Each structure stands twice: as structure tokens, then as C-alpha cells.
Amino acid sequence: MSDKPILPGPDGIEPINLRDALEERYLAYALTTIMHRALPDVRDGLKPVHRRIVYAMRELRLDPNGGFLKCAKIVGEVMGDYHPHGNQAIYDALARLAQDFAVRYPLVDGQGNFGNIDGDNPAAERYTEARMTAVAAALLEGIDEECVDFRPNYDGRVQEPAVLPAAFPNLLANGSSGIAVGMATNIPPHNADELCAGLLHLIKHPNATVEKLVEMIPGPDFPTGGVLVEPRDSILEAYKTGRGGFRLRAxxxxxxxxxxxxxxxxxxxxxxxxxxxxxxxxxxxxxxxxxxxxxxxxxxxxxxxxxxxxxxxxxxxxxxxxxxxxxxxxLELRFGLNMNVLSAGQVPNVLGLRDVLRQWLEHRVDVLVKRSQFRLRKIEHRLEVLDGYLVAYLNIDEVIRIVRFEDDPKAKLITRFKLTEVQADAILNLRLKSLSKLEEVEIRAEHDKLSKERRELQQLLKSDELQWERIASEVKQVRETYSKSTPLGRRRTSFADAPTIDVDLDAALIEKEPITIVLSDKGWVRALKGHVDDLTKLEFKQGDKLKRAIKASTTDKLLLLATNGKVFTLEASLLPGGRGHGEPVRLMIDLEENHDISDAFPYQPGRKLLIASTGGYGFIVPEDEVVASTRKGKQVLNVTEPEEAKLIVPVPVGADHVAILGDNRKMLIFKLEEINEMTRGKGVILQKSKEGALADARVFKKADGLTWTDSAGRTFTLSWSELKEWVGARAQSGRLVPKGFPRSNSFGPAF
Incomplete structure (x- = not known):
């Protein structure tokens, strides 16, 4: 026995770059997945497993009008001859082709339990039976006439079709979905009647626009029905690009x-x-x-x-x-459209509606030409045989003599009557009892009929126009068979516009209950059930105390003003409950460590607010403009350190004056129109103060007077005549507050 290493290189080892090896193997795996598992062929709309199932059923002669056969037998044939994978995977694919709630035009006629729309699995393959449907038969029509390519199966014993003739537009009619390597496909099912209308229009107008085609193919037609609420513009764009989606409702x-x-x-x-x-x-x-x-x-x-x-x-x-x-x-979902298919069985690409229809039509023309050529060869062979029969009929006695007495009758017939080998073989293979049927009239009648058909086929092969006429005729036949007037062909999915709802659906989905939101001085927040008036029994962490108590409901949004001028938004329904001390608000928003919450209030759409800083600057802002959609909040008031955003107060409808209060207990009243309305900025100076900072503000109507609330909860109101000495112009310093004004130096709760 030789000691020579089996592999090249020292010690039988060949060094290979790991990257190259991985790339090569993964590429091979990716190509196999893309071409032989996940993506359908644009021509017959089938993946290899479905094509093999249908072809195997044909080989078993399970025609639509024939008998049924156990699915176990069908699965065994598919697995043994064409698809060397697990029997369960094959049976799952076969069962799905029989489910009328999963496939718009089933390819398999099932007998037994094939599952249901509740998600129950089919019975085992030994209990169920199946045969082909008329749709599957249409996909196979003419497959014996050399119109599609065949290739060896996985072990080279038998041949399998690379694609089916597909006299039915299966790709769009039944749809497809699959996930490959680096790409996926998702094609919804459509109505065959509408598809045929689009195909006929495309045959007549090869340069038809997608807009025109969508008039005939308005959208998918799902087997379970439903209502499409996708706007027409979106549908049109999806069909143009081959990518998009459809909103489908119950x-x-x-x-x-x-x-x-x-x-x-x-x-x-x-x-x-x-x-x-x-x-x-x-x-x-x-x-x-x-x-x-x-x-x-x-x-x-x-x-x-x-x-x-x-x-x-x-x-x-x-x-x-x-x-x-x-x-x-x-009850509503979005069905994605990704028309990623194999063109010519080789090239994966995303096609628009027009290209998918066009490539199917081109495949049908190719099938028509190959079938015509096959039929033409058959006719020419038969005409050659008939010519030989005619010679034999006219010289029957001589033919019999040659066959009886000559050593090589075939050669003698060829030389004597100038026959071809085919003609000589046909004459020699005649049985004696057939001689009586060799009547000249019948031979000539068949000869004339076949000659006429040959001329028609020759004209068909030479004329593109005649070919398209024949294709149009076939499409019309399919349209008639699966028209909307038939139970199978009727449109199941309807179209509608999504209704416009004025109500806030987010709020409607939350049970509306009264709550009291408690915000502590150190930024802990919680929501107590109900509107709580007595807050004296509330417990806080050591060194902490109450900052704000806000009466709201679970459907409200809570707006928080930070000292850096940002406004944050929290959903009241998501706030922690009243047990314990709550949670730090910093866990819910992105607030810098050197800043704090200065004010909080419930959101009210359409309202206007006065926002101000300790430096006395401020402006009016629409409340809708301060709502933040992210944890980062929304920058509203621009402040420069050491100033801070101080407060936000509501602007009542019809209000015309504003009262500004400083830390120095000086108050200034001026017209509201002197303050600018903005969505973001620093604002204008509201009150000048050499010492101290802005403490509070209140917007009010001149006719109603200025109201404040003391620490005991008592309300006081000064009429306009009593306020005149504090009235001035914006940016003045103001005068000391009236007698009896709260020592807290605040007008009281603003919201």
C-alpha cells in the first residue's frame, strides 16, 4: 500500500484562506436558497417544491376528473424522484396548495382534513387524499410537447421540468412569499379575471402604462376577503416599483x-x-x-x-x-408587496406590475412557438407515412410480392418505389387486417387536413401578429373560465376609504379615570386614583416635599417645563401608581443632571401659554407647539445661565392683560398684546428688576379683575379700578404688591 498522501501539499493538507473558503461556501448556499427554495419563477409563479408536487401528481395521473390518491403516496413520489427533503415539509407545501383560505386558486383538490382558518393543522398524510385542480392542469398544459426545458433530477435517474408551460397567470393570481439570503419576496394574490383584462390590454398596447393597467387590476384579491383601505396613489406607486404595501381590514x-x-x-x-x-x-x-x-x-x-x-x-x-x-x-394588517422573482429562472430581481405581466406573456409566446414546432414535426412525420401508405395502396400487389419473396424487403421497397426509411418501416409494420382500411379516400382526406394544419402552423411561426392573436385567444379562454360570474372567480376583497375619526384614538383606547398627579421637589412622580383634595397625609422620601399636585385623568398628557427651557411630555396612563413614593421622573425623560423640573401641568389642545424665565423674559406660545414626541423633549424657551425657565401659565380666551410679579414683591400690569407670540426663542423683557428675579405671572381679563389664592385656599379679586396704580408698560419695574397679598409671593395655582 502506497504511503503517498491523498491530498496535495505536505502531509496531504492544502492551505486555503479561511475568508475565501467561507465566501465560496456561503455564496453557494445563498444561490441555492435563492434559486431552488425561496423565490418563485416569474413564468409559472412556482417554487421548485410546488412545481415538483404538481408534476409528480401529473405523473401519477391524478387529473381533475380522475380519482383521488393518498397524500402519503404523492409525498413519497415527490421525495423519491424530485425533492430529496423531509416528507413533512413536502406535505405541508402540498396541504397549503389545497387550502382555499390560503391559496386564491388552489392547485390541489383535497379530500379529508386539510386544516382550517383557525390554524388547526391538516390530518396526517396517510388519512388525506388529493388530486389536481383545473388550475394545476392548466399550468401543465402541453408539457409533453417539448415546450419547456427538462433537467436531470437530483440523482440523474429521471427528468423534471425546469418550468411549467403555465397557461394560467399563477404568480399574481396566487401570490407567493419566501425569505432567501439577503432578499425576500411577498406577492399578494389577485383576481384572475382582472389579470386577464390587464394581459389583453398589454397584448393590444405593449407600451401600456401602469396607471392604465391598475384601472383593470385595482389591487389584490385575497382568498379570505377583507376590505382594502390603501389609498389609490400608494397602490399605484407599489405596482410601479414592485415594492409597497396594502392596508387590509376585516x-x-x-x-x-x-x-x-x-x-x-x-x-x-x-x-x-x-x-x-x-x-x-x-x-x-x-x-x-x-x-x-x-x-x-x-x-x-x-x-x-x-x-x-x-x-x-x-x-x-x-x-x-x-x-x-x-x-x-x-383585524387590520399591512400586507407588504415585494415582487422579487426569478426572471428566466436565473436572475432574481424586483419587477413592477407591467414587467411581471410582460414576462409571463413572453413565456407563453415561447411555449406557443415550441408547441407549434413540435406539432409541425409530428405532422410532417405523419404526412411522410401517409405518402408511403398511398404508394403501398396504389401498388399493393407488388408490395406484397416484395415482402413475401425478397431477402431484404425494406431495401427493395426503398429502391423500387423511392421511399424513405420511415415510409418503408411504416409499410412493413402494417398488419394484414389493416390493408382493408387503406382506402385512398381516407388517406387523402387525412393528408389534406394535415397539410392545411401544416400551412397554418408555418404561417403562425412566421408571424408575430398571429402568435399574439393566439395568446390573446388563450387568455380570453382563461378569463371566461375564471370570470367574476363564477363562484371561484368572483372578487372577494372589496375597496373602501378609511373613515376619518376626529376623536383622539389614543385617548379612546385608555379607560378614562380621574387621577391626581403628585410631583415632589426632588423630581419623584406618582398618580393617585381620584381627585384628592387633602394631600397632608402624603409621604415623601426624607428631605423631599410636595412640589405640584395636578388633578387630571388617565387620558391626559402631562407637560413638564425644565429649568433649561425644554418641555417634556408624559402619558398620564403610564405614570406609576400611588403606592410608595413613585418613580424619579428622570427615568422617563432625558433631563441633564444640572437642571430640574420647574413646572408641570396637563395638556389642553388649542390653548395658548405664557412662558417666562427668572430673568424676566418671555413670550406667548401655542400649547400644541410645546408637546414633545420623544424622551429628549422640545426646546421652547432659550435661557442663558444663571437664568432658568421659571413658569408657564395659561392664557384664557379673551384675556387682554398680564400681571408680572418679581421676587422683590413688585407687581406690573400691562396689555397682553405687548408680548410677542412665538414657537421658540428668548422672548421679550416682561419686567425689569435690579434685584431679585421673576416670581410669578397671571393672565386675566380686564373686566374680570385680577384674582389670587392665599395659602389657606381663600380667593381674592381686585377690580380694574383698584389695579390702576400697578398698570404700566412692558419692561417697567412695577410697584409693591397690594396689602394682603400672600407672603408666598404667588398668585396661586395657575392650572
Whole structure:
């Protein structure tokens, strides 16, 4: 035995760069996944496993009008001859092709339990039976006529088709989805009648625009129905680029139940939503109190879907209830469009609607040409044989003599009558009982008929116009078979515009309850249930105390003014409960360590606010402009250290004057119109002060007078005539406050 190493290099080891090895192997894996597993072929709309299942069923002669066969037998044939993978994976693919709630135009006619829309699995393959549907038969039409390429199977024993003839526009009709390496595909199903209308238009107008095609193919048609609420512009853009999405909603109706009560009946759920899991999820959300408008949910489905949603009370608006359900549950979903397909079975690319239709038509022309050429060869062979028969008929006695007495009758027939080998073989293979049928009239009749067909085929192969006419005729036949007037062809998904809801849905989804928000001096926040007036029993951490107590509701937003002039927004419903000391507000917002919260108040849309700094600068800002959407807050008042943002006070409707109070207990009153309205900035000087800083402000109506509240909760009001000595112009220093003004140097709660 030789000691020579098997592998090249020292000790039989060949050094390879690890990066090169990994790249090469991963690329091979990626290409296999893309081409042989995840992406469909644009021509027949099938992935290899589906193509092999359909072809194997044909080989087993499971025609639409024939008998059924156990799925275990079908799976075994597919696995043994074409698809060397697990039988469960093959059976799952086969079962899905039979599910009318998963496939718009099923390719498999199943007998037995093939699963349901609740998500239950099909019965085992030994219990179920299947055969092809008419759609699958259309995909295979003409496959014996050398119209598509075949390739060796995985072990080279048999041949399998690389693509099917596809006389049905399967890619768009049934859709497809898959995840490859670095790319994915997601194509929704469409209506075959509409697709054929678009194809016929494209045949007649090869340069048709997508806008025109979308008039005939307005959008997907899902097997489970539903309502498309995607705007037309978005649909158009998606079909142009091959990327986009469609908002799909459940179909529902209001059903009166007597005495002013009602219930919502859902009759169609979005595509690929499992009904049982949907009901389970709705029940979970109800338990978590995230669906406050919903009272109960139950499933009364039998053959047809019937999902019952009961409102919390008869006063709940059904439209608002359903909008809240669409937002929180899978009663609405977005079905993505990513038309990533294999062109010519080789090139993965994202195609628009027009290109997908065009490439299918080009494939049909290619199939037509190859089928015509195959038929032409068959006709020419038959005509050659008929010519030989005619010679034999006219010289029957001589032919019989040659066959009986000559040593090499074939050669003698060829030389005697100038026949071809094919003709000579055909004559020699005739049985004696067939001689009586060799009548000249019949031979000539068949000869004339085939000659005519040959001329037509030759003209067809020479004329593009005739080829497109034949394709149009085939498409019309498909359209007629699957027209919208048929049970299978009727459009199931309808179109509608999403209703405009004026109510804040976010607030509607939260159960409205009164709360008291407590903010401590050191920035701890909590929400007590109800509106609490007595806060003396509240406990705080050592060294901490009450800063603000705000009466609000769970549906409110809390606005926080920081000393750096930023405003932060918190959802009241998400604040920690009243047990304990709450949580530091810094955990909820991004506030710098050297700054603090100076004021807090509930958000009220449409209101205006006066914002001011300790330096006496300020401006009026619309409250809608200060709401922040992120943890980082929104910069509203620009301040320069050591000044700080001090306060925000509301501007009542019709207010015309403002009172400014300084730390030096001097008060100034001037017209509100002297203050600028801005959305961000430093503002204008409100009150000048040589010592101290701005302490408080109050905006009021001249006719109502100026009101303040002391520490005991008593309210005092000075009329305009009593306030005249404090009235001046903006930026003055003002005069000392009136007698009896609170020692706290504050007008009291502003909100």
C-alpha cells in the first residue's frame, strides 16, 4: 500500500484562506436558497417544491376528473424522484396548495382534513387524499410537447421540468412569499379575471402604462376577503416599483340587538390571520384593559366566519369601537408587496406590475412557438407515412410480392418505389387486417387536413401578429373560465376609504379615570386614583416635599417645563401608581443632571401659554407647539445661565392683560398684546428688576379683575379700578404688591 498522501501539499493538507473558503461556501448556499427554495419563477409563479408536487401528481395521473390518491403516496413520489427533503415539509407545501383560505386558486383538490382558518393543522398524510385542480392542469398544459426545458433530477435517474408551460397567470393570481439570503419576496394574490383584462390590454398596447393597467387590476384579491383601505396613489406607486404595501381590514357590519343595543359582526378577517389566535389575543387585551370600548368577544363561526364584538355600552360609537380594534388587533394588517422573482429562472430581481405581466406573456409566446414546432414535426412525420401508405395502396400487389419473396424487403421497397426509411418501416409494420382500411379516400382526406394544419402552423411561426392573436385567444379562454360570474372567480376583497375619526384614538383606547398627579421637589412622580383634595397625609422620601399636585385623568398628557427651557411630555396612563413614593421622573425623560423640573401641568389642545424665565423674559406660545414626541423633549424657551425657565401659565380666551410679579414683591400690569407670540426663542423683557428675579405671572381679563389664592385656599379679586396704580408698560419695574397679598409671593395655582 502506497504511503503517498491523498491530498496535495505536505502531509496531504492544502492551505486555503479561511475568508475565501467561507465566501465560496456561503455564496453557494445563498444561490441555492435563492434559486431552488425561496423565490418563485416569474413564468409559472412556482417554487421548485410546488412545481415538483404538481408534476409528480401529473405523473401519477391524478387529473381533475380522475380519482383521488393518498397524500402519503404523492409525498413519497415527490421525495423519491424530485425533492430529496423531509416528507413533512413536502406535505405541508402540498396541504397549503389545497387550502382555499390560503391559496386564491388552489392547485390541489383535497379530500379529508386539510386544516382550517383557525390554524388547526391538516390530518396526517396517510388519512388525506388529493388530486389536481383545473388550475394545476392548466399550468401543465402541453408539457409533453417539448415546450419547456427538462433537467436531470437530483440523482440523474429521471427528468423534471425546469418550468411549467403555465397557461394560467399563477404568480399574481396566487401570490407567493419566501425569505432567501439577503432578499425576500411577498406577492399578494389577485383576481384572475382582472389579470386577464390587464394581459389583453398589454397584448393590444405593449407600451401600456401602469396607471392604465391598475384601472383593470385595482389591487389584490385575497382568498379570505377583507376590505382594502390603501389609498389609490400608494397602490399605484407599489405596482410601479414592485415594492409597497396594502392596508387590509376585516369586513364588519352593525347588527341591532333590540332596546337600543347593538353588536358588531365580523364576517371576513384579513389574509393569513388565524381566527382562533385573533380571538385569544382580543381576550388578552381586554384582560389588560387595553380595549376599554369593548365589552365582550365570542366566536359564533360555523361554515362562515361570524365573530361577535359587543361594545362596553350602547353609547359607544361603533365606528370608534372598530377603529380602536383595527389599531390594537390583527383585524387590520399591512400586507407588504415585494415582487422579487426569478426572471428566466436565473436572475432574481424586483419587477413592477407591467414587467411581471410582460414576462409571463413572453413565456407563453415561447411555449406557443415550441408547441407549434413540435406539432409541425409530428405532422410532417405523419404526412411522410401517409405518402408511403398511398404508394403501398396504389401498388399493393407488388408490395406484397416484395415482402413475401425478397431477402431484404425494406431495401427493395426503398429502391423500387423511392421511399424513405420511415415510409418503408411504416409499410412493413402494417398488419394484414389493416390493408382493408387503406382506402385512398381516407388517406387523402387525412393528408389534406394535415397539410392545411401544416400551412397554418408555418404561417403562425412566421408571424408575430398571429402568435399574439393566439395568446390573446388563450387568455380570453382563461378569463371566461375564471370570470367574476363564477363562484371561484368572483372578487372577494372589496375597496373602501378609511373613515376619518376626529376623536383622539389614543385617548379612546385608555379607560378614562380621574387621577391626581403628585410631583415632589426632588423630581419623584406618582398618580393617585381620584381627585384628592387633602394631600397632608402624603409621604415623601426624607428631605423631599410636595412640589405640584395636578388633578387630571388617565387620558391626559402631562407637560413638564425644565429649568433649561425644554418641555417634556408624559402619558398620564403610564405614570406609576400611588403606592410608595413613585418613580424619579428622570427615568422617563432625558433631563441633564444640572437642571430640574420647574413646572408641570396637563395638556389642553388649542390653548395658548405664557412662558417666562427668572430673568424676566418671555413670550406667548401655542400649547400644541410645546408637546414633545420623544424622551429628549422640545426646546421652547432659550435661557442663558444663571437664568432658568421659571413658569408657564395659561392664557384664557379673551384675556387682554398680564400681571408680572418679581421676587422683590413688585407687581406690573400691562396689555397682553405687548408680548410677542412665538414657537421658540428668548422672548421679550416682561419686567425689569435690579434685584431679585421673576416670581410669578397671571393672565386675566380686564373686566374680570385680577384674582389670587392665599395659602389657606381663600380667593381674592381686585377690580380694574383698584389695579390702576400697578398698570404700566412692558419692561417697567412695577410697584409693591397690594396689602394682603400672600407672603408666598404667588398668585396661586395657575392650572
Amino acid at each position: 369586513k364588519w357590519e352593525k347588527e341591532e340587538t333590540g332596546r337600543g343595543t347593538y353588536q358588531i359582526v365580523v364576517t371576513e378577517v384579513p389574509y393569513q390571520v388565524q381566527k382562533a389566535k385573533l380571538v385569544e389575543r382580543i381576550a388578552e387585551l381586554m384582560t389588560e384593559k387595553k380595549l376599554p370600548l369593548l365589552g365582550d368577544v365570542r366566536d359564533e363561526s360555523a361554515e362562515e366566519i361570524r365573530l361577535i364584538l359587543e361594545p362596553k355600552s350602547r353609547t359607544v360609537d361603533p365606528l370608534l369601537l372598530m377603529e380602536s380594534m383595527f389599531r390594537s388587533t390583527e
